[in-house]
Amino acid sequence: MTAYPLPPGSTIGILGGGQLGRMLSQAASRLGFNVVILDPEENSPAGRVSQGQIVAAYDNPTALGVLGQTAQAVTFEFENVPASSVARLAEGGAAVAPGPRALAVAQDRVEEKSFLNSVGATTVDFAQVDSLDDLLAALDRLGVPALLKTRREGYDGKGQVWVRSADMAADAWNAIGERPAILEAKADFTRELSVIAARGHDSGIAIYPLGENIHAGGVLKTTVAPATIDAKTEARAKAIATAILEGLDYVGVLGVELFDHGDGTLLVNEIAPRVHNTGHWTQDGCVCDQFEQHIRAIAGWPLGPTDAHFRVEMTNLLGDEVDQWKALSAEPDARLHLYGKAEARAGRKMAHVNRVKGL
Amino acid sequence: MTAYPLPPGSTIGILGGGQLGRMLSQAASRLGFNVVILDPEENSPAGRVSQGQIVAAYDNPTALGVLGQTAQAVTFEFENVPASSVARLAEGGAAVAPGPRALAVAQDRVEEKSFLNSVGATTVDFAQVDSLDDLLAALDRLGVPALLKTRREGYDGKGQVWVRSADMAADAWNAIGERPAILEAKADFTRELSVIAARGHDSGIAIYPLGENIHAGGVLKTTVAPATIDAKTEARAKAIATAILEGLDYVGVLGVELFDHGDGTLLVNEIAPRVHNTGHWTQDGCVCDQFEQHIRAIAGWPLGPTDAHFRVEMTNLLGDEVDQWKALSAEPDARLHLYGKAEARAGRKMAHVNRVKGL
Numbered sequence: 001m002t003a004y005p006l007p008p009g010s011t012i013g014i015l016g017g018g019q020l021g022r023m024l025s026q027a028a029s030r031l032g033f034n035v036v037i038l039d040p041e042e043n044s045p046a047g048r049v050s051q052g053q054i055v056a057a058y059d060n061p062t063a064l065g066v067l068g069q070t071a072q073a074v075t076f077e078f079e080n081v082p083a084s085s086v087a088r089l090a091e092g093g094a095a096v097a098p099g100p101r102a103l104a105v106a107q108d109r110v111e112e113k114s115f116l117n118s119v120g121a122t123t124v125d126f127a128q129v130d131s132l133d134d135l136l137a138a139l140d141r142l143g144v145p146a147l148l149k150t151r152r153e154g155y156d157g158k159g160q161v162w163v164r165s166a167d168m169a170a171d172a173w174n175a176i177g178e179r180p181a182i183l184e185a186k187a188d189f190t191r192e193l194s195v196i197a198a199r200g201h202d203s204g205i206a207i208y209p210l211g212e213n214i215h216a217g218g219v220l221k222t223t224v225a226p227a228t229i230d231a232k233t234e235a236r237a238k239a240i241a242t243a244i245l246e247g248l249d250y251v252g253v254l255g256v257e258l259f260d261h262g263d264g265t266l267l268v269n270e271i272a273p274r275v276h277n278t279g280h281w282t283q284d285g286c287v288c289d290q291f292e293q294h295i296r297a298i299a300g301w302p303l304g305p306t307d308a309h310f311r312v313e314m315t316n317l318l319g320d321e322v323d324q325w326k327a328l329s330a331e332p333d334a335r336l337h338l339y340g341k342a343e344a345r346a347g348r349k350m351a352h353v354n355r356v357k358g359l
Numbered sequence: 360m361t362a363y364p365l366p367p368g369s370t371i372g373i374l375g376g377g378q379l380g381r382m383l384s385q386a387a388s389r390l391g392f393n394v395v396i397l398d399p400e401e402n403s404p405a406g407r408v409s410q411g412q413i414v415a416a417y418d419n420p421t422a423l424g425v426l427g428q429t430a431q432a433v434t435f436e437f438e439n440v441p442a443s444s445v446a447r448l449a450e451g452g453a454a455v456a457p458g459p460r461a462l463a464v465a466q467d468r469v470e471e472k473s474f475l476n477s478v479g480a481t482t483v484d485f486a487q488v489d490s491l492d493d494l495l496a497a498l499d500r501l502g503v504p505a506l507l508k509t510r511r512e513g514y515d516g517k518g519q520v521w522v523r524s525a526d527m528a529a530d531a532w533n534a535i536g537e538r539p540a541i542l543e544a545k546a547d548f549t550r551e552l553s554v555i556a557a558r559g560h561d562s563g564i565a566i567y568p569l570g571e572n573i574h575a576g577g578v579l580k581t582t583v584a585p586a587t588i589d590a591k592t593e594a595r596a597k598a599i600a601t602a603i604l605e606g607l608d609y610v611g612v613l614g615v616e617l618f619d620h621g622d623g624t625l626l627v628n629e630i631a632p633r634v635h636n637t638g639h640w641t642q643d644g645c646v647c648d649q650f651e652q653h654i655r656a657i658a659g660w661p662l663g664p665t666d667a668h669f670r671v672e673m674t675n676l677l678g679d680e681v682d683q684w685k686a687l688s689a690e691p692d693a694r695l696h697l698y699g700k701a702e703a704r705a706g707r708k709m710a711h712v713n714r715v716k717g718l
Binding site for chain 1: 691
């Protein structure tokens with residue numbers, strides 16, 4: 001058994017070397033931890049700011065063995081890390097957080113919505129779809145338009161298609177590769193909110209003020225936080241996050257995306273068992289950001305404060321929008337966070353900027 | 360000639376892999392730069408959070424050649440880096456900042472005080488001492504007690520001795536190894552202040568609010584910032600810093616330690632051509648800290664804002680004081696910064712804590 005809190009000088013292993021791993025690594029270093037990254041891509045954004053990187057596939061048994069032997073706590077920056085890898089790490093005695101249950105729920109959209117409903121978190125109506133017949137029956141029950149998504153994988157709008165009439169069912173089923181799927185009723189909402197919440201090994205919970213998110217083309221563009229929200233709705237959102245954290249016996253930071261109907265109703269869109277793009281505002285709005293919070297949680301440290309001291313507007317810089325760095329560097333209230341990615345492919349998350357308001 | 364501003368993806372080289380190099384590296388990464396450290400000690404605190412470390416002596420010509428070829432800007436974390444190394448880097452075409460003039464002035468206490476006086480910055484009276492006879496003559500002129508220091512090297516109270524009577528002169532001369540020295544009249548002051556100031560490649564200047572410092576055993580213990588100070592004295596301190604920056608045609612962050620006589624008189628104690636321990640409070644008191652500011656300056660970016668949004672009390676954790684991490688991790692207003700040093704030798708700077716006030 002790992003003894004908590006882990007002392008500085010311990011090593012933290014992170015599966016995934018992208019920007020989330022990078023910012024987790026930087027937070028861990030500030031607390032005196034050493035960090036080792038596992039990522040198949042050499043010289044990854046996170047690897048470049050960490051003590052070491054193991055360059056191997058996420059399911060490479062030797063690599064997982066080395067990581068588990070080296071690190072006193074292991075975490076991940078994305079929810080599609082193979083469940084078998086986490087199981088292998090856990091079997092080898094490594095303390096992996098969040099645990100396998102959170103990962104299993106987050107990796108399967110049917111499991112996720114079923115779990116959410118089981119802890120009292122409302123979602124849109126949905127149906128499991130394993131065949132074209134299932135899809136037709138589901139369309140009949142949920143109505144059109146409805147959203148057909150693969151049960152597993154797919155993000156930022158990939159692996160999903162709107163079905164606007166029963167005539168389109170066969171094409172839609174084909175478009176997602178005839179894979180196990182979920183059909184979701186159309187959500188009727190006025191805005192998307194998100195909750196960044198953390199739970200520690202001691203079951204303590206800390207929740208940041210809510211953010212309001214604006215997407216473009218299925219990708220997050222902007223989060224403004226703290227969101228303008230009445231106290232009752234905010235309390236309800238935090239209660240939903242608490243129920244999810246407790247239902248999963250969760251350790252670490254979790255992102256919860258909510259649809260706000262504007263009439264007090266909140267539906268959970270999805271959960272992410274990791275630090276979350278909609279929580280980047282905490283880097284410049286709070287004294288303890290979501291990355292330090294996650295490290296504190298998995299290392300068994302007391303959770304940090306979550307009060308917002310500034311209002312922040314976070315904007316993602318996608319693809320060649322990163323070329324705006326020069327103009328942004330001259331904006332006094334704009335705090336730049338660049339990920340060190342060499343190639344600015346279209347739509348790729350290259351950086352974000354936090355505009356700090358009310359300084 | 361280097362074209363400024365350096366774009367993200369450029370490489371910054373840092374001579375010195377201690378905590379200052381570590382925090383500079385972290386700030387540089389956040390702006391999208393890659394960082395390479397040169398330090399003779401393997402696996403240094405800075406090396407562990409950087410893309411690479413060249414393990415070699417600071418005057419190793421091959422290592423300097425590699426660093427100069429790799430990095431588009433080179434800087435240092437301590438003022439005792441060999442001047443010949445900086446000269447070699449500059450000859451090889453590397454852009455080194457701060458430049459050789461700042462280094463030469465900071466490395467020799469007689470040069471330093473002479474320079475300071477030349478730009479109108481008052482210091483204690485002093486005399487150059489190259490022999491015991493010089494020392495006796497200087498004691499006669501400056502009175503006792505007076506402080507005998509080696510001209511070069513020595514820090515945190517090392518390489519210096521108080522001379523309390525002419526009888527002690529021979530012992531004192533012997534105690535500092537009969538090396539070229541400076542004798543300084545006793546400074547009569549009520550408190551020590553410091554100014555953290557930056558100047559860019561475009562000659563722009565940015566100065567943080569002053570800090571008030573408390574030393575113990577010759578080592579900085581605490582800085583409280585912004586210091587309580589009247590506007591006239593603050594303006595005078597900033598004018599002194601400006602004169603120094605301009606007199607050295609300086610690029611980067613500079614620390615200026617001031618003796619405050621309490622009657623409006625400010626004497627410069629010493630300057631440090633680098634980020635400074637008394638500027639660590641900016642990490643949690645300002646949106647752009649001294650580390651980012653230094654990177655912005657040497658990369659030719661616009662300087663960042665220097666306003667303090669919080670009052671901060673910075674405390675160094677020396678030697679086994681680092682064991683306080685556990686208690687400090689539970690203090691909500693205490694932001695911990697650990698340096699990742701394995702061995703907590705007595706008096707060694709292991710970490711600092713910023714206590715954020717007025718949240």
